Amino acid sequence: MNVIEINHLTKTYGKSRGITDISFNVEEGEIFGFIGPNGAGKSTTIRTLLSLIYPTSGNAKIFGKDCIEFAPDIKKEIGYLPSEVFYYDNMKVFDLLKYSASFYKKDCTKRIKELAEIMDLDLTKKIDDLSLGNKKKLGIVQGLLHEPKLIILDEPTSGLDPLMQQKFFELLETENQKGATVLFSSHILSEVQRLCNRVAIIKEGAIVTVEKISTLQENNYKKFKIHTKTALDKGYFDLPGVSQLEVKDHLVHFLFRGNLNGVLQKIAETDITNVWIEEPDLEEIFMHYYVKED
Amino acid sequence: MNIFWREMKSYRKSLIFWSIGVFLMVASGMGKYAGLSASGQSMGQMMADMPKSLQAILGIGNLDLNTASGYYGMLFVYLLLMATIHAAMLGANIISKEERDKTSEFLFVKPVSRHHIITSKLLAALVNIIIFNLVTLWASLLIVGKYSKGESVAGDITMTMLAMFILQLLFMSIGTATAAVQKKSKAAASLATGILLLTFVLSIAIDLNDRLASLKYITPFKYFEAKNVMYGGGLDVVFVLLSAALIVVLVAVTYVFFNKRDL
Numbered sequence: 264m265n266v267i268e269i270n271h272l273t274k275t276y277g278k279s280r281g282i283t284d285i286s287f288n289v290e291e292g293e294i295f296g297f298i299g300p301n302g303a304g305k306s307t308t309i310r311t312l313l314s315l316i317y318p319t320s321g322n323a324k325i326f327g328k329d330c331i332e333f334a335p336d337i338k339k340e341i342g343y344l345p346s347e348v349f350y351y352d353n354m355k356v357f358d359l360l361k362y363s364a365s366f367y368k369k370d371c372t373k374r375i376k377e378l379a380e381i382m383d384l385d386l387t388k389k390i391d392d393l394s395l396g397n398k399k400k401l402g403i404v405q406g407l408l409h410e411p412k413l414i415i416l417d418e419p420t421s422g423l424d425p426l427m428q429q430k431f432f433e434l435l436e437t438e439n440q441k442g443a444t445v446l447f448s449s450h451i452l453s454e455v456q457r458l459c460n461r462v463a464i465i466k467e468g469a470i471v472t473v474e475k476i477s478t479l480q481e482n483n484y485k486k487f488k489i490h491t492k493t494a495l496d497k498g499y500f501d502l503p504g505v506s507q508l509e510v511k512d513h514l515v516h517f518l519f520r521g522n523l524n525g526v527l528q529k530i531a532e533t534d535i536t537n538v539w540i541e542e543p544d545l546e547e548i549f550m551h552y553y554v555k556e557d
Numbered sequence: 558m559n560i561f562w563r564e565m566k567s568y569r570k571s572l573i574f575w576s577i578g579v580f581l582m583v584a585s586g587m588g589k590y591a592g593l594s595a596s597g598q599s600m601g602q603m604m605a606d607m608p609k610s611l612q613a614i615l616g617i618g619n620l621d622l623n624t625a626s627g628y629y630g631m632l633f634v635y636l637l638l639m640a641t642i643h644a645a646m647l648g649a650n651i652i653s654k655e656e657r658d659k660t661s662e663f664l665f666v667k668p669v670s671r672h673h674i675i676t677s678k679l680l681a682a683l684v685n686i687i688i689f690n691l692v693t694l695w696a697s698l699l700i701v702g703k704y705s706k707g708e709s710v711a712g713d714i715t716m717t718m719l720a721m722f723i724l725q726l727l728f729m730s731i732g733t734a735t736a737a738v739q740k741k742s743k744a745a746a747s748l749a750t751g752i753l754l755l756t757f758v759l760s761i762a763i764d765l766n767d768r769l770a771s772l773k774y775i776t777p778f779k780y781f782e783a784k785n786v787m788y789g790g791g792l793d794v795v796f797v798l799l800s801a802a803l804i805v806v807l808v809a810v811t812y813v814f815f816n817k818r819d820l
Contacts, residue, residue: 310820313665315661315662315666316819316820317817317819334670335669335670336668337668338668339668345662345663347659349658349659349660349663350660350663351563351567351658351660352658353567362559362563363667365559366559366667366669367668405663
């Protein structure tokens with residue numbers, strides 16, 4: 264069953280591009296990644312799903328119901344964490360959480376305490392006095408306190424330290440095992456790779472591809488940067504699977520996809536001073552997608 | 558009701574300050590009356606000697622400034638200005654602040670409709686302006702009563718406060734409608750108060766120039782003037798109906814436009 268169905272969703276506003284003809288589905292029980300660079304249209308898509316903004320054309324269904332028409336009904340089961348967290352500054356943390364809970368017709372006090380414990384959130388502080396990271400933690404607790412069936416997260420990890428990120432991911436995985444579906448938007452590929460079953464990649468307002476993480480990993484490109492002692496022959500690293508090869512004096516750059524052993528052997532046979540093997544960043548992945556389309 | 562109580566709480570401090578302000582306004586205004594009447598001069602005579610334009614700006618008209626109620630009538634225009642500024646800003650802010658403070662991503666993803674949120678907010682604004690009105694009524698009765706020397710003032714004051722309430726409602730709905738229509742949430746309150754000051758200046762211009770008299774329908778400050786409302790004049794039915802129609806239209810605009818709004 265699809266928890267989210269997005270059909271040809273388009274939103275244009277004023278000068279900014281918005282999103283064009285977006286379609287994808289999120290199945291029940293999966294953790295679905297939604298990745299793209301800043302300004303690609305991730306937030307616009309999410310804000311349309313939440314009926315904060317209205318689509319120019321197309322529609323989206325959540326739990327099988329139109330997300331605009333049945334918005335109040337649908338939102339009972341949605342937990343949302345915005346990318347930038349803003350709350351009523353003069354309220355205390357616990358008061359805000361109680362206020363948030365008052366919208367759902369169940370007692371959430373126990374769950375609030377549990378989540379605050381996990382996320383190490385001080386309930387007695389004033390919101391105004393919270394640091395960015397602590398506000399984010401409050402946002403997480405606020406988004407999860409009513410045990411929603413669909414969790415929508417818009418760049419949730421910004422501002423969290425690695426330890427908290429870890430705890431937060433564990434929390435999400437637990438919720439997911441309990442049956443919650445998660446839509447996870449991010450511009451950081453590695454966290455999406457860690458957590459998600461499938462991803463949609465968005466660029467400049469349009470979906471580039473929807474793929475399983477496992478497929479993406481098969482396509483996994485590595486970025487090589489090698490510093491050698493002696494200048495190399497240009498063709499030395501021109502192996503199958505190598506692209507964007509650049510040789511400049513003692514420095515070699517290239518992207519590689521395929522069996523790593525071959526390349527590593529080649530490296531071992533040369534006299535190197537340093538080597539960097541990195542995950543390519545999103546831009547490079549996108550470049551790969553564009554190259555493929557051409 | 559949770560949104561209503563949240564709004565009541567968040568406006569509590571501001572309402573207390575406005576109430577103290579309006580109390581001081583009545584107290585200091587009537588204090589001047591006490592000073593002037595004690596000096597033995599006939600204020601009515603003094604004012605009558607002033608140029609007509611100055612009289613118009615002070616909003617005197619045919620008010621008898623020798624009596625406490627007449628002096629209060631002159632003061633009324635400033636109370637009105639204060640009450641309507643409060644109402645317009647409250648109306649504009651209560652609607653636009655979620656967007657302005659970016660808390661809309663909290664409130665508008667809750668399982669309630671936008672209609673429900675607007676209704677709760679309008680209700681909270683309404684209760685706020687009622688409290689403001691009652692505080693002004695109480696302060697006026699208390700302070701004017703002190704200087705009235707047995708003159709019966711309660712009826713006239715209550716009538717002016719009724720007029721003030723209609724204008725408060727009107728400017729509150731101007732505020733909410735502005736906030737719902739205006740694209741930039743930050744500009745809503747200043748736009749609403751801008752409209753208010755413009756209509757206020759227009760009302761003075763009408764006083765100064767008889768040829769503008771037909772414009773009195775477009776400035777609410779000419780709807781219920783103290784000199785007409787007091788001394789048994791009451792509220793002009795035409796303007797009551799006009800105000801009611803405007804309020805209904807503006808509230809409808811608030812709902813319709815806010816419902817379509819991209820937050």
